[in-house]
Amino acid sequence: GQQVMQIPQYQHVQEGEDFTTYCNSSTTLSNIQWYKQRPGGHPVFLIQLVKSGEVKKQKRLTFQFGEAKKNSSLHITATQTTDVGTYFCAGQPARQLTFGSGTQLTVLP
Amino acid sequence: KAGVTQTPRYLIKTRGQQVTLSCSPISGHRSVSWYQQTPGQGLQFLFEYFSETQRNKGNFPGRFSGRQFSNSRSEMNVSTLELGDSALYLCASSLVGGTHEQYFGPGTRLTVT
Numbered sequence: 001g002q003q004v005m006q007i008p009q010y011q012h013v014q015e016g017e018d019f020t021t022y023c024n025s026s027t028t029l030s031n032i033q034w035y036k037q038r039p040g041g042h043p044v045f046l047i048q049l050v051k052s053g054e055v056k057k058q059k060r061l062t063f064q065f066g067e068a069k070k071n072s073s074l075h076i077t078a079t080q081t082t083d084v085g086t087y088f089c090a091g092q093p094a095r096q097l098t099f100g101s102g103t104q105l106t107v108l109p
Numbered sequence: 110k111a112g113v114t115q116t117p118r119y120l121i122k123t124r125g126q127q128v129t130l131s132c133s134p135i136s137g138h139r140s141v142s143w144y145q146q147t148p149g150q151g152l153q154f155l156f157e158y159f160s161e162t163q164r165n166k167g168n169f170p171g172r173f174s175g176r177q178f179s180n181s182r183s184e185m186n187v188s189t190l191e192l193g194d195s196a197l198y199l200c201a202s203s204l205v206g207g208t209h210e211q212y213f214g215p216g217t218r219l220t221v222t
Contacts, residue, residue, distance in 0.1 A: 030208075033209075033211075043201075045211060045212065088152065096154045096167060096208065097142070099144075099154075102151060
């Protein structure tokens with residue numbers, strides 16, 4: 001079926017290093033959403049991008065939506081231990097909201 | 110505003126039994142979606158209800174069903190439980206609909222033995 005692919009599956013970084021996770025769809029997405037799930041917690045909405053080429057920033061987090069609206073990325077600058085968790089993208093390649101498989105980020109102090 | 114609440118938080122059931130999970134959305138939210146989260150399959154969409162009507166359904170067998178009440182509270186039911194149904198069941202509410210900003214509850218951890 002139509003999916004939203006996300007890479008990498010796991011990422012270990014030293015505190016202070018940057019981190020990027022990528023999301024791709026084979027079909028055009030009307031919007032892309034990003035969520036963060038802390039260990040033992042539930043997904044928490046971070047942001048929604050709607051426009052082609054859109055870039056939004058939240059402090060150290062930068063979100064991009066591709067020009068063709070088929071891909072997106074989340075970049076974290078200078079990671080901190082509080083950034084630990086799994087980051088999910090979610091889009092709508094078909095009728096329903098489809099989540100990527102997530103990128104589990106570990107930040108080593 | 111109070112967040113999304115789910116009950117119970119933990120549940121242990123035996124294969125073949127049935128289970129009902131409950132979700133109370135954020136006040137004013139009319140859309141409630143249910144997801145199954147497992148380590149192997151990630152977050153899988155079960156169904157969405159909006160104003161008591163099922164608006165969308167994921168690719169799950171008929172053993173999985175749900176409903177929504179007039180106060181937007183929702184329940185999901187799983188009949189004839191199988192070991193593979195062990196998962197975290199997450200409910201999410203939305204002001205606009207199931208394809209927009211989702212507010213998740215803490216989930217119900219179901220273990221089937």
